[in-house]
Amino acid sequence: MLDIAVATSGDYPDLDEDSVPLLDALRSLGLRCEPRVWDSGFDPAAARMCLIRSTWDYDSRREEFLAWARDTNDQATLLPSLETVIWNTDKRYLSDLEARGVEVVPTVWLSRGDRLSEVMAARGWERAVVKPAVAAGSRGLIRVGLAEAPSAQPAADALLERGTVLVQPFLSSVESDGELSLLFADGELTHAVRKLARPGTSAFSPSTGGLSCSSSPATRPSPRRIRLSRLSMIPRLWRGSIW
């Protein structure tokens, strides 16, 4: 029996490049670990723990993924916890975090019949991002300017047919400062990475190719900045997740 089955997707049967160092580090601790594709011959009884890593294809079939997670959780220790998996695979978690005092990017939850142009104009948003609530990476993301909002409406409506959709302002800082990823392990901030969209691209997902990264001591935000934004409370809220 394995100690840890590291769950991945069929696109990354040997894990993604980012996860290989983690697998090596786990093995160096004496743990028997192997990658396993979650939806292809996965046997939850064959490992004591299942660590979810590169399951980036769950978003088009979330219910199937959650059923797999429940089944796995019945037979092994699931990490992150089942509750975390259910909660974090739908971006409506942003509302929960906001209710707990975390400062989140302003978010409007689109309803059937809502006009993008009216949503944006009412908030003074010249540019916005429309995205499905269940999405891995930047899949399904639509970037829209106020003037083009009417022509983007059919695409937004199509997303809405498939599930919950959110609209957020496109922050100008994205182009100058990029997006800062804060990485936590067991509640502790381990490192920070600044992600910058390359010219001509609008998103950070590695699948778009629009990503460049830097990590240095200067990238790391000050503890005061983290405290003021109340981001530091997040790892304490969800101890069920190691991240």
Add this chain to the structure above:
Amino acid sequence: MTGENGEALLIELELIEPRLFLRAAPDAAAHYALAVAKRFSLTT
């Protein structure tokens, strides 16, 4: 993300399958492995 007034805003919280950028930080993989091992020893 940085908001229009310079404030830090959360745009996403990835707990399921985050990119960890482990190659960008030399000690990070060991940190994460220890966290997983700790949970392993506590729960199995």
